[in-house]
Structure formats: structure tokens, C-alpha cells
Amino acid sequence: MSDHVxxxxxxxxxxxxVGLFAVFELGLLDMKCHLVDILDKxxxxxxxxxxxxxxxxxxxxxxxxxxxLTDRLMDQIRPFDPTFHLHQMAEKLENVGSEEAPRWxxxxxxxxxxxxxxxxxxxGGGSFVPKKPPIKDIExxxxxxxFYAVRRMEDFRRKRILIAGxxxxxxxxxxxxxPLATSxxxxxxxxxFRAAPASVNDMRRLVADGKMDLHxxxxxxxxxxxxxxxxxxxxxxxxxxxxxxxxxLLAFYGLTMKLGPVAEFGLNxxxxxxxxxxxxxxxxxxxxxxxxxxxxxxxKLKLILSGFHEGALMAQxxxxxxxxxxxLRFQYTTSSTSLHDKLGVAG
Amino acid sequence: xxxLVRDQSGQVHELEAPEGWRVMEVIRDYGLPIKAECGGAxxxxxxxxxxxxxxxxxxxxxxxxxxxMLDGAFEIDERSRLSCQIxxxxxxxxxxVTLAPGSEPA
Ligand SMILES: Cc1cc2nc3c(=O)[nH]c(=O)nc-3n(C[C@H](O)[C@H](O)[C@H](O)COP(=O)(O)OP(=O)(O)OC[C@H]3O[C@@H](n4cnc5c(N)ncnc54)[C@H](O)[C@@H]3O)c2cc1C
Ligand code: FES
Numbered sequence: 001m002s003d004h005v006x007x008x009x010x011x012x013x014x015x016x017x018v019g020l021f022a023v024f025e026l027g028l029l030d031m032k033c034h035l036v037d038i039l040d041k042x043x044x045x046x047x048x049x050x051x052x053x054x055x056x057x058x059x060x061x062x063x064x065x066x067x068x069l070t071d072r073l074m075d076q077i078r079p080f081d082p083t084f085h086l087h088q089m090a091e092k093l094e095n096v097g098s099e100e101a102p103r104w105x106x107x108x109x110x111x112x113x114x115x116x117x118x119x120x121x122x123x124g125g126g127s128f129v130p131k132k133p134p135i136k137d138i139e140x141x142x143x144x145x146x147f148y149a150v151r152r153m154e155d156f157r158r159k160r161i162l163i164a165g166x167x168x169x170x171x172x173x174x175x176x177x178x179p180l181a182t183s184x185x186x187x188x189x190x191x192x193f194r195a196a197p198a199s200v201n202d203m204r205r206l207v208a209d210g211k212m213d214l215h216x217x218x219x220x221x222x223x224x225x226x227x228x229x230x231x232x233x234x235x236x237x238x239x240x241x242x243x244x245x246x247x248x249l250l251a252f253y254g255l256t257m258k259l260g261p262v263a264e265f266g267l268n269x270x271x272x273x274x275x276x277x278x279x280x281x282x283x284x285x286x287x288x289x290x291x292x293x294x295x296x297x298x299x300k301l302k303l304i305l306s307g308f309h310e311g312a313l314m315a316q317x318x319x320x321x322x323x324x325x326x327x328l329r330f331q332y333t334t335s336s337t338s339l340h341d342k343l344g345v346a347g
Numbered sequence: 348x349x350x351l352v353r354d355q356s357g358q359v360h361e362l363e364a365p366e367g368w369r370v371m372e373v374i375r376d377y378g379l380p381i382k383a384e385c386g387g388a389x390x391x392x393x394x395x396x397x398x399x400x401x402x403x404x405x406x407x408x409x410x411x412x413x414x415x416m417l418d419g420a421f422e423i424d425e426r427s428r429l430s431c432q433i434x435x436x437x438x439x440x441x442x443x444v445t446l447a448p449g450s451e452p453a
Contacts, residue, residue, distance in 0.1 A: 049391060050385070272453075
């Protein structure tokens with residue numbers, strides 16, 4: 001097993017703004033980071049929920065959007081060359097060291113194995129996972145005939161597919177899966193689509209050419225046995241309830257945040273948050289820190305700037321685990337030539 | 348002013364509401380089960396409510412952004428609104444909303 005283990009100084013779970021800035025603070029103290037995020041891009045809530053909305057309370061930046069903040073943080077941490085493991089869930093954690101000198105081994109959903117003396121949980125509001133429609137008895141179908149993502153297109157060849165949603169994922173998969181599928185239909189609650197106009201046009205052409213169906217309706221229920229889907233019941237104003245025969249449902253209603261596997265990491269958890277001290281932001285486990293929206297302490301505010309502060313203090317204690325024999329030296333980025341070297345800037 | 352909020356189990360709660368607040372904020376701060384993941388930015392659709400018929404026409408009509416965002420909610424009908432996009436006003440005293448499926452916290 002250990003032949004493919006990646007060893008590093010610090011593993012960061014969550015590449016939101018707080019995880020990203022932690023890379024900077026850790027980097028100033030010579031610690032290398034590997035980050036894991038289930039999203040396929042860095043930026044957490046800022047990039048996923050409000051890339052185009054302006055933020056006004058980042059110190060010294062009067063206004064920047066969620067995406068701009070992410071881009072700037074990525075720029076700022078570039079000198080420290082962090083490694084990103086995106087589109088994978090941090091799933092399993094074990095201590096392969098001792099209690100006094102822990103060594104955390106983290107395994108992700110795609111089989112990446114990381115080891116480090118320090119683990120930083122910057123999991124924010126939790127991992128971003130697809131929203132599941134509140135349809136009664138949907139569970140037996142999930143993963144068998146009802147899906148919230150496409151992992152392998154080939155799995156959908158010769159299927160009779162119903163796709164639900166009106167955004168880019170729904171429309172992109174409609175267009176991409178259409179040539180493979182035996183039949184394909186799209187269901188959306190209104191005859192207006194948020195998705196990129198070009199893909200909406202492509203979809204409308206397929207409908208006009210009789211190559212797929214479009215239903216303006218909402219899903220009411222599923223029909224089938226043992227997880228095998230036979231039909232989906234739709235409801236629309238015009239037609240009332242009616243069944244659409246299909247063997248596969250792909251539902252794209254956007255993402256939501258769930259605490260997820262972090263709950264099984266052996267940490268104290270209170271109302272989906274991880275309690276920490278306010279000196280080091282360490283959890284009940286030595287060498288595991290929690291910063292940003294995921295942590296709790298008296299007076300906590302879920303603000304980006306609080307998460308930045310927490311990262312700076314966390315890095316001080318992380319240094320002691322990563323370099324137990326080195327003395328920590330406090331320096332300013334303005335005046336320290338050794339920090340200038342690390343940042344790749346002229347003194 | 349007060350809001351009336353019917354929770355997922357059917358129980359109606361009377362909530363004191365400061366003026367100019369988002370209905371979502373009143374519901375959340377009272378401790379009723381509402382996810383409201385994006386904190387009122389019209390970016391998550393997890394604050395979906397049904398506005399009682401008697402009140403629907405008294406509300407400011409939903410913005411294009413709210414209508415689009417409702418695509419991420421479930422069991423939508425003509426009473427559907429995102430409660431973070433409704434501001435409390437004196438003349439909405441007694442507004443009755445029902446928490447919709449899919450907006451309960453995880
Ligand atoms: C619409 C909106 C507007 C906001 N406006 C402001 C504002 O003006 N000012 C302000 O200060 N704050 C604002 N916030 C709050 C701010 O976005 C959060 O405080 C900030 O994003 C928290 O950063 P974070 O890095 O702690 O977590 P997040 O941004 O939530 O990132 C956490 C990341 O961890 C990942 N993750 C979690 N668990 C796992 C796992 N097990 N495996 C893999 N990945 C995992 C998630 O997928 C996610 O990408 C706003 C939030 C929203 C939604
Ligand atoms: S709280 Fe997110 S849309 Fe209302």
C-alpha cells in the first residue's frame with residue numbers, strides 16, 4: 001500500500017478561501033501543502049455559490065467578486081506550489097503514527113493516499129454534493145438507475161434516459177448523452193433555461209427534429225422494482241400527472257453542502273461544527289486543526305477574514321509538529337529577506 | 348409585526364419580525380428548520396416557502412434572479428418564493444408562509 005503514499009507536511013481538506021490562504025501562512029513557515037476538494041475547482045463557496053457577487057469586507061480590498069478573490073488567492077499562494085487533488089472526497093482518516101507524534105493518513109474517494117504530521121480541516125459548510133430531490137422512496141434507485149452525476153458516459157449507452165434540470169449540467173449532458181442513448185428526454189419546471197444559450201439552442205433543435213422530448217413539468221414520483229426504474233411520474237399544469245417510461249434518471253438540481261465523511265474522522269463535532277481553541281485552532285486530536293466556516297468557538301463569525309486569521313495562528317502550532325527541532329522565528333513579509341526568497345520577490 | 352410560519356410538520360408558529368428583515372432571517376433566527384445555506388444571497392434555493400394565497404399579491408414580484416434560482420428548489424408551484432427575497436414590512440403583518448420540502452437542514 002505504502003508505495004503510492006504521498007508524503008507531505010500538511011494536508012488541507014477544503015480548497016475554499018480559508019484553505020487557500022492557509023497554504024500561504026504555512027508556506028511562509030516552510031510547510032508544503034496538499035489540498036483535497038470534492039469540487040473540480042478551488043474557491044469553495046466563493047467560486048461555487050457566488051463567483052459573480054461582490055464581497056466588500058475583505059481588508060484593504062474595497063470590492064471583489066467571489067471568483068476574483070479566489071483568483072487572487074491562487075496568485076498569492078503560487079510561490080508555495082501547493083498540489084491540488086480536486087474532484088475527490090477526503091474520505092478516510094487514520095493515525096499511522098503515535099498519539100504524541102501523529103502521522104495522519106488520508107484516503108480520498110479516488111484512491112489518493114496522503115500522509116502528513118498535520119491535517120487542516122478547512123471544510124467550510126461541508127462538502128459540496130448534488131441536491132437530491134425529496135422524492136419518496138428514491139433511495140433504492142440511487143446509484144442503480146437514478147444518478148446525480150455522470151462518471152463514465154459509456155455507462156449510459158443504449159439507455160432510455162430522462163434528464164431533470166435547466167442549468168448547464170442538465171443541458172450539457174442532454175447534448176452529450178443524446179447520441180449514445182436509445183431515447184432521451186429532458187424535464188424542466190419551466191420553458192426557460194439558465195444554461196448557456198448555445199446549448200439551449202442545440203437542445204431545442206434536437207426537440208424540433210424529433211430526436212428528443214422536452215417536458216415542461218416537475219417530477220412527482222418514481223416507478224420500478226428493486227432499484228430498476230421503469231417510469232417517472234411527472235406533473236404539469238396542462239397534463240396533470242403522467243408517466244414517462246425510462247430506465248435511467250439523471251437529476252441536476254445544483255449542489256448543496258453536507259458535512260460528509262469529516263464526521264467520521266474521530267473529532268468532536270457539535271451541530272455539524274468542529275469545536276477548537278482560539279489560540280491554535282486545534283481540535284480534540286493532536287495535529288488536526290479546523291479553520292474557517294467549519295469550526296466553532298465562542299464568538300465565532302463565519303467570515304472570510306476570520307478564517308484568514310485562524311489560518312495564521314494555526315500555522316504557528318503546525319510548525320511545531322512538522323519541525324519539532326526548529327525554532328520558530330516571527331518575521332514580517334515587508335522586511336524579511338528570507339521571506340522574500342520564499343515569495344520569489346526582490347528584497 | 349408578526350409572521351406566521353407553518354413548519355414541515357404542519358404546526359404554525361407566530362414569530363415576531365423586525366421590519367426590513369428578510370423573512371428567511373426571521374425564520375432562521377427563531378430556530379425553525381430552514382437550511383438557507385447562502386445566508387440570503389439568492390444563491391442556494393434552500394429557503395423555499397409557499398406564500399399563503401391571501402398574501403401573494405401583496406408581495407413585491409420575484410426578480411428574474413429569484414425565478415431562475417427557484418430551478419434549484421423542489422415541488423414548486425405558483426405560491427413558491429425564496430424567503431430570503433421577501434422583506435418584512437408593516438403591511439405584511441400576519442403574512443403566512445409554509446416551509447417547502449427540500450429546505451430543511453441536512
Ligand atoms: C452568497 C454568499 C455570500 C457571502 N458573502 C460573504 C461576505 O461578503 N464576506 C464574508 O466574509 N463572507 C461571506 N460569505 C461567507 C464565506 O463565503 C465563507 O465564510 C467562506 O467561503 C468560508 O470559507 P472556507 O474556506 O472555510 O469554506 P468553504 O468556502 O465552504 O470551502 C470549503 C470547501 O471544502 C470542501 N470540502 C468539505 N469537506 C470535504 C471533504 N470531505 N472532501 C473534499 N472536499 C471537502 C467543499 O467542497 C468546499 O469547496 C458568503 C457566503 C455566501 C454563500
Ligand atoms: S438563503 Fe439562499 S437563496 Fe435564500
